[in-house]
Amino acid sequence: MKSKGEIWHLLRKDFLLEFRTGYAISGIFLYLFGTVYIVSRAFQQIKPESWNALFWIIILFASVNAVTKSFVQESNQRQLYFYSIANPIAIIISKIIYNILLLLALSFLTWGALSFMTIDPILKPDVFSLTLLLGSIGFSINFTFISAIAVKANNNATLMAILSFPLVIPVLLLLVKLTAISIGLVAQDITNDILLLLGIDLLLLAMTLILYPFLWRD
Amino acid sequence: MKKTTLCLLALQFLMFPILNAQSAQPDFMRSIGKIYVVVAVIVAVFLGLVLFLIYLDKRLTKLENQINQHD
Amino acid sequence: MVKHWWKALGVLLVIYTLTVGMLIPLRPGITAVSPSSVRTGEQITIQVAGYNSNFKKAQDSIRAWLKLDNERAIAAQSISVKDDQSVSLIFDIPEYLPVDQRVQDMTLVIDNDADGASLLPSAVFVTQDSIDPEMGQQVWKNADISNLNDKKGITFPFRNILGETIRNTYFHVSLWLAMVSIFIISFANSINYLRDPLPIYDYKAKAYTRSGLLLGILGLLTGAIWAKNTWGQYWSWDVKQNMTAVSLLIYMAYFILRSSLTDSEQKARIAAVYNIFAFVALIPLIYVIPRLTDSLHPGAGGNITFGSQDLDNTMRMVFYPAIIGWFLISVWISKLQYRMDIIHARIWNLDDED
Numbered sequence: 001m002k003s004k005g006e007i008w009h010l011l012r013k014d015f016l017l018e019f020r021t022g023y024a025i026s027g028i029f030l031y032l033f034g035t036v037y038i039v040s041r042a043f044q045q046i047k048p049e050s051w052n053a054l055f056w057i058i059i060l061f062a063s064v065n066a067v068t069k070s071f072v073q074e075s076n077q078r079q080l081y082f083y084s085i086a087n088p089i090a091i092i093i094s095k096i097i098y099n100i101l102l103l104l105a106l107s108f109l110t111w112g113a114l115s116f117m118t119i120d121p122i123l124k125p126d127v128f129s130l131t132l133l134l135g136s137i138g139f140s141i142n143f144t145f146i147s148a149i150a151v152k153a154n155n156n157a158t159l160m161a162i163l164s165f166p167l168v169i170p171v172l173l174l175l176v177k178l179t180a181i182s183i184g185l186v187a188q189d190i191t192n193d194i195l196l197l198l199g200i201d202l203l204l205l206a207m208t209l210i211l212y213p214f215l216w217r218d
Numbered sequence: 219m220k221k222t223t224l225c226l227l228a229l230q231f232l233m234f235p236i237l238n239a240q241s242a243q244p245d246f247m248r249s250i251g252k253i254y255v256v257v258a259v260i261v262a263v264f265l266g267l268v269l270f271l272i273y274l275d276k277r278l279t280k281l282e283n284q285i286n287q288h289d
Numbered sequence: 290m291v292k293h294w295w296k297a298l299g300v301l302l303v304i305y306t307l308t309v310g311m312l313i314p315l316r317p318g319i320t321a322v323s324p325s326s327v328r329t330g331e332q333i334t335i336q337v338a339g340y341n342s343n344f345k346k347a348q349d350s351i352r353a354w355l356k357l358d359n360e361r362a363i364a365a366q367s368i369s370v371k372d373d374q375s376v377s378l379i380f381d382i383p384e385y386l387p388v389d390q391r392v393q394d395m396t397l398v399i400d401n402d403a404d405g406a407s408l409l410p411s412a413v414f415v416t417q418d419s420i421d422p423e424m425g426q427q428v429w430k431n432a433d434i435s436n437l438n439d440k441k442g443i444t445f446p447f448r449n450i451l452g453e454t455i456r457n458t459y460f461h462v463s464l465w466l467a468m469v470s471i472f473i474i475s476f477a478n479s480i481n482y483l484r485d486p487l488p489i490y491d492y493k494a495k496a497y498t499r500s501g502l503l504l505g506i507l508g509l510l511t512g513a514i515w516a517k518n519t520w521g522q523y524w525s526w527d528v529k530q531n532m533t534a535v536s537l538l539i540y541m542a543y544f545i546l547r548s549s550l551t552d553s554e555q556k557a558r559i560a561a562v563y564n565i566f567a568f569v570a571l572i573p574l575i576y577v578i579p580r581l582t583d584s585l586h587p588g589a590g591g592n593i594t595f596g597s598q599d600l601d602n603t604m605r606m607v608f609y610p611a612i613i614g615w616f617l618i619s620v621w622i623s624k625l626q627y628r629m630d631i632i633h634a635r636i637w638n639l640d641d642e643d
């Protein structure tokens with residue numbers, strides 16, 4: 001299949017670009033460790049409830065920063081070039097996959113760093129890992145699409161936050177709840193929440209694939 | 219712009235006696251089966267519609283000015 | 290004039306809502322009892338405060354019970370009426386109750402032929418000195434609650450915390466449903482714009498979004514007034530309140546997005562894309578919020594979601610017209626806005642021709 005090859009090439013291009021410059025990713029990770037450090041110094045004793053809230057706040061801001069650059073980093077001429085040789089669906093899918101991998105790495109690193117510096121309240125690592133996976137997918141689809149919108153406007157860093165935060169609320173609320181379950185704050189069956197999260201991810205993906213071609217033609 | 223600000227300011231001063239009466243008599247809103255809560259809700263909806271009318275009015279004035287300039 | 294019928298209908302429906310919604314009285318009910326906590330083995334006198342009740346008028350037909358559950362109740366020994374709104378009841382609370390709890394709540398039921406039956410759930414809490422369900426079974430003198438009267442005439446239901454504010458269903462809850470319908474129209478116009486990029490669809494989407502925002506702001510404001518005076522706090526973690534808050538954020542962002550784009554064709558297209566994406570992304574919240582209330586906000590249980598048990602047929606007769614009325618008024622307001630946009634576009638096009 002042609003588009004599969006396109007996605008693969010675009011994905012490889014993103015990784016190559018990243019490894020060659022490396023400053024975007026190292027910036028994100030520096031931000032991450034800086035925040036975790038401040039948080040662990042500011043809170044002498046951290047309760048599992050606060051851990052839950054802090055974790056997701058750190059992730060939320062780190063992801064927005066990480067994803068915003070996915071369209072910004074490319075100059076208009078280069079974008080024009082990609083658009084002339086590749087199919088829009090392939091472009092957006094490759095960006096989404098790249099961002100999922102990036103956010104997944106980001107989430108697990110935050111988990112590790114925050115546990116190392118404060119406490120590790122997670123009692124069910126399997127549930128939490130699944131939560132992080134589904135969360136990364138949801139965040140990545142949402143933020144990638146919004147960054148494609150925001151890049152059309154000039155002041156896109158602020159616009160990115162304004163446009164995307166209300167839209168991730170459903171995902172974020174479910175993630176916080178699932179984290180509370182994996183911390184053991186509430187005992188509940190997770191099947192329905194996981195299915196709901198999966199449903200939201202699929203819904204967002206479908207909307208992105210339908211709507212992206214309209215954004216792309218400029 | 220100044221007129222609306224003035225109106226809002228006036229409204230605020232007019233509201234003071236009512237608010238003071240409420241704080242002096244804390245059960246005012248809860249008297250007679252809390253009927254004044256319903257009154258407050260209806261007043262809020264009406265005020266919202268009026269404020270929107272003012273906004274529309276301003277937009278229309280702008281349009282009229284544009285048409286006048288055009289002629 | 291003929292094509293403006295729906296505007297007249299909207300105004301008439303709102304007037305109908307205001308008059309009928311305010312004029313129909315509440316069904317008689319019980320607002321308070323004192324004392325509300327008693328001990329076993331005592332003869333107690335309970336002062337009952339009624340609302341909209343006619344105790345004096347129906348003095349001879351008053352009957353009262355303290356209900357333990359659907360089968361078991363004790364009848365009042367004697368009833369003395371002070372005036373239409375207050376009556377005192379004397380009950381003999383037995384030495385033991387046929388339950389194995391220390392504290393048992395009982396529902397007060399009062400019936401007379403003018404007001405019909407009214408009840409106050411968990412009106413009286415009975416504290417047992419010692420627990421013995423067996424003994425309780427033996428000393429229990431059961432009274433049958435039967436032949437209850439019905440209130441004649443059209444009334445709205447009486448709910449104890451709500452009181453008259455049950456009427457806010459027509460002036461607040463209906464705004465929420467009207468808002469959702471207005472946002473659906475805006476959504477449909479954005480889809481139309483992407484299928485066929487005519488500026489009129491963009492004007493419509495923008496105008497309907499702005500009216501929806503107006504309804505949302507009013508809904509939040511009135512909801513806060515209502516919640517403060519009934520539940521004691523401005524925010525009550527209700528599904529509708531949360532949906533409205535998030536949609537306000539989203540649609541305010543919609544206008545910020547519009548203002549940050551300059552090219553009008555690009556502005557219309559990107560705004561349409563965002564509108565569609567945002568609307569669809571908002572839908573899951575309906576499923577998400579109810580799942581959270583139990584786990585993350587303990588104490589939020591029993592909030593004000595208007596289920597079927599809260600809307601009786603009389604209320605429906607006002608509630609549905611109220612929704613349609615507010616909706617039609619909002620459509621009218623939106624129409625005024627996009628007609629202005631059309632004129633605006635025409636002026637600028639004329640300028641271009643010069």
